[in-house]
Amino acid sequence: MSIISRSLILFLVFQLSGCAFGWLNTTKKGENTEGWTVTQFYEQGKQDMEDGDWKSAISFFIALEARYPYGRYAQQAQLYVAYCHYKEDDQEAAIIAADRFIRLHPNHSSVDYAYYIKGLASFNDEKGIAGYVMKHWLNQNMSERDPKASNASFQSFKELVTRFPDSQYRADSIKRMNYLFNTVAMGEIYVARYYMSRGAYVAAINRAQHTLNEYPQTPATQHALEIMVDAYDWLGMYDLRDDAKRVMQKSFSKNQESSDSISWNSGKDYWWKFW
Numbered sequence: 081m082s083i084i085s086r087s088l089i090l091f092l093v094f095q096l097s098g099c100a101f102g103w104l105n106t107t108k109k110g111e112n113t114e115g116w117t118v119t120q121f122y123e124q125g126k127q128d129m130e131d132g133d134w135k136s137a138i139s140f141f142i143a144l145e146a147r148y149p150y151g152r153y154a155q156q157a158q159l160y161v162a163y164c165h166y167k168e169d170d171q172e173a174a175i176i177a178a179d180r181f182i183r184l185h186p187n188h189s190s191v192d193y194a195y196y197i198k199g200l201a202s203f204n205d206e207k208g209i210a211g212y213v214m215k216h217w218l219n220q221n222m223s224e225r226d227p228k229a230s231n232a233s234f235q236s237f238k239e240l241v242t243r244f245p246d247s248q249y250r251a252d253s254i255k256r257m258n259y260l261f262n263t264v265a266m267g268e269i270y271v272a273r274y275y276m277s278r279g280a281y282v283a284a285i286n287r288a289q290h291t292l293n294e295y296p297q298t299p300a301t302q303h304a305l306e307i308m309v310d311a312y313d314w315l316g317m318y319d320l321r322d323d324a325k326r327v328m329q330k331s332f333s334k335n336q337e338s339s340d341s342i343s344w345n346s347g348k349d350y351w352w353k354f355w
Contacts, residue, residue, distance in 0.1 A: 118148040125160060134168040155185060162197045174201040192247040195240040202233035203256060227267050234260040265295035269303045281311040302332050 113121065121144035128137035141157035141164070148154055162177035178198040182191055237253040237260075244250065268291040275284035288304040288311070295301070305328040312321035 113143060116147070118144060118151070118153045121147070122153050122157065125157065129160065129164065132167075134164040138164045138168075155181075155188065158184070159190060159193060159197075162194060166197055166201050171201040174198070192240050192244040192249060195236050195244075196247075196249040196253065199233045199236035199240065199253065199256065202229045202236060203260070227264050230260050230263050230267075234264075261295065262298045262300065265291055265298040265300035266303075268295065269300050269307070272304070272307045276307060276311060279314075281314050285311045302328065305331070 121140050125137045125140035125144065128134070128140060138161055141161050144157045145154045158177065158181045162174050162181060165171075165174035165177055175198050178194045178201070181188070181194040182198075185191060188194075234257055237257045240247060240253050241250055241257070247253075268287055272284045272287035272291070275281070275287060285308055288307040291300050291304040305324055308324040309321055309328065312318070312324060
């Protein structure tokens with residue numbers, strides 16, 4: 081059995097687990113698709129996408145690939161499945177579908193789009209129910225959350241930008257990468273603040289210094305210096321406190337207020353240029 085065949089079987093099992101074998105001739109809408117041509121599946125899936133019926137579109141595209149597993153329609157259907165999962169806020173399924181396309185078609189002309197969808201699915205700032213709850217009910221922004229998703233998103237965008245310098249998705253990917261870079265930096269600040277709240281001043285200083293070393297020229301820099309000033313003051317290390325204060329005053333104006341807020345599309349030139 082070929083790699084493509086094994087991959088298709090595993091993907092279909094994942095997508096259709098719990099369904100009877102009747103899925104071969106029916107879709108989410110219950111149509112009997114026995115005898116349908118590849119273009120019928122494709123056009124109906126596209127129509128559902130235009131209508132925002134993502135689940136139905138996915139079922140048609142999966143049925144298309146199951147019936148017609150080779151050729152450009154099947155390849156495009158795979159991409160559309162990833163996109164539809166992303167649109168219906170199923171980040172995990174979107175990443176699995178995008179990864180599958182990348183693995184099966186590494187040289188495809190649209191493989192950059194698969195990396196883009198993968199990055200968007202992990203980006204997950206305010207998208208989906210979980211993001212909405214974090215943002216609006218718990219008042220928690222992205223930099224306070226587990227950085228695993230941010231790092232995964234960053235790597236997907238980075239691979240796109242590195243491998244496909246002429247991609248139409250490159251400019252937006254760079255913006256999102258810089259936002260993620262700043263977000264991870266602010267995550268370090270929240271850890272340092274936690275140490276401060278627990279009286280672990282040496283640990284807070286180490287975390288702040290790490291932020292200065294690893295994430296220079298980000299909004300987190302001012303916060304890191306503020307933490308170092310306070311921590312050295314609590315420890316009675318006044319010379320080091322004054323050194324940190326001088327650096328902060330030299331780098332930031334007296335009227336410049338630090339902010340925890342980071343917006344990837346704000347238009348502000350915060351983004352760290354790392355190449």
